[in-house]
Amino acid sequence: MERKQRPEVPVPEQIERWHHPGPPTVDEVPEEIEEQRLEATRRQQKMTEDKTGEAE
Incomplete structure (x- = not known):
């Protein structure tokens, strides 16, 4: 039985702090x-x- 890969979810702190992932x-x-x-x-x-x- 093949497991479906979960889509990568950004860390919640990143979303909360910048209001977007990354x-x-x-x-x-x-x-x-x-x-x-x-x-x-x-x-x-x-x-x-x-x-x-x-x-320089």
Whole structure:
């Protein structure tokens, strides 16, 4: 007897938080997460400058 595969159901927290499955859109990213991303980008650019003398 062959079992039917259940369609993949997104995790409920993802739906509740963003009101849709999957990652958030740019407009839905909380400010603190966006600030962390910007800071990481700044650090990466600084490390690149330190190694090559110019930013990428």
